[in-house]
Amino acid sequence: MLPPRIRSRAHRASRALVVLLLALAATLLPTGTAQAAAGPSSGWNDYTCRPSAAHPRPVVLVHGTLGNSVDNWLGLAPYLVHRGYCVFSLDYGQLPGVPFFHGLGPIDKSAEQLDAYVDRVLDATGAAEVDIVGHSQGGMMPRYYLKFLGGADHVNALVGIAPDNHGTTLSGLTRLLPFFPGAERWLTEKTPALTDQIAGSPFMQKLNEGGDTVPGVRYHVIVTKYDQVVTPYTSGYLSGPNVTNVRIQDKCALDFSEHLAIGLMDRITFHEVANALDPARATPTTCASVLG
Numbered sequence: 001m002l003p004p005r006i007r008s009r010a011h012r013a014s015r016a017l018v019v020l021l022l023a024l025a026a027t028l029l030p031t032g033t034a035q036a037a038a039g040p041s042s043g044w045n046d047y048t049c050r051p052s053a054a055h056p057r058p059v060v061l062v063h064g065t066l067g068n069s070v071d072n073w074l075g076l077a078p079y080l081v082h083r084g085y086c087v088f089s090l091d092y093g094q095l096p097g098v099p100f101f102h103g104l105g106p107i108d109k110s111a112e113q114l115d116a117y118v119d120r121v122l123d124a125t126g127a128a129e130v131d132i133v134g135h136s137q138g139g140m141m142p143r144y145y146l147k148f149l150g151g152a153d154h155v156n157a158l159v160g161i162a163p164d165n166h167g168t169t170l171s172g173l174t175r176l177l178p179f180f181p182g183a184e185r186w187l188t189e190k191t192p193a194l195t196d197q198i199a200g201s202p203f204m205q206k207l208n209e210g211g212d213t214v215p216g217v218r219y220h221v222i223v224t225k226y227d228q229v230v231t232p233y234t235s236g237y238l239s240g241p242n243v244t245n246v247r248i249q250d251k252c253a254l255d256f257s258e259h260l261a262i263g264l265m266d267r268i269t270f271h272e273v274a275n276a277l278d279p280a281r282a283t284p285t286t287c288a289s290v291l292g
Contacts, residue, residue: 063138066102079274
């Protein structure tokens with residue numbers, strides 16, 4: 001056993017690392033969380049919406065770590081509603097006593113929440129399938145639903161924006177966890193979704209064992225080379241049939257969106273999302289897409 005003075009220093013260092021990891025994870029969180037209390041606006045989460053012949057599948061939006069069903073989608077949800085989609089968004093991964101900041105619970109349990117929510121949307125709209133668009137954890141977690149909870153029967157396409165499909169090193173910081181006694185255990189107990197998302201975690205091994213995809217679902221991944229949260233950014237790429245991997249800078253070299261901006265406000269990415277949802281009517285994604 002370590003001497004008391006060294007244990008005390010290790011404990012302080014462990015807490016410091018946890019704070020740093022949480023601070024980095026907080027870059028996933030949009031500003032203005034108070035808006036979550038007011039509820040969605042601009043026409044999404046309208047359970048009277050009926051999908052049109054042009055857009056026959058409702059779109060379910062899945063927020064990222066520390067996000068919520070409103071703040072994560074103040075840009076993309078109205079963008080899709082304006083284009084004629086029925087759009088819905090859920091909260092998941094809530095922790096007791098923690099309002100607004102979601103996506104922190106065990107990811108397998110969050111996938112169960114998504115399962116129930118998709119059923120609710122299908123029941124309300126009368127549609128046979130949905131399309132899912134997720135940011136960060138929200139682009140990765142639905143793969144658990146597709147692979148282990150029967151979601152492939154209800155989902156046509158999964159569009160991931162900066163997803164951590166194979167985990168993240170947080171620019172190498174997660175590799176420091178073994179050097180800080182108690183840090184990983186504390187994270188696992190208090191915020192299990194964070195440790196689930198570490199590259200090489202048991203959750204990630206289970207998710208990706210046997211292949212990245214399941215039959216019958218289209219996958220469209222959009223990443224940014226400036227991602228400072230999902231590292232390396234290529235962790236987001238998927239392998240398998242019916243997969244399209246896009247680095248947004250290959251569409252517009254002047255797009256400097258990082259992990260947060262690509263999901264919240266990047267209209268070039270929004271255009272690529274619209275293409276993924278309706279490939280038959282897709283138009284080229286370019287720098288000019290920012291004007292669309």
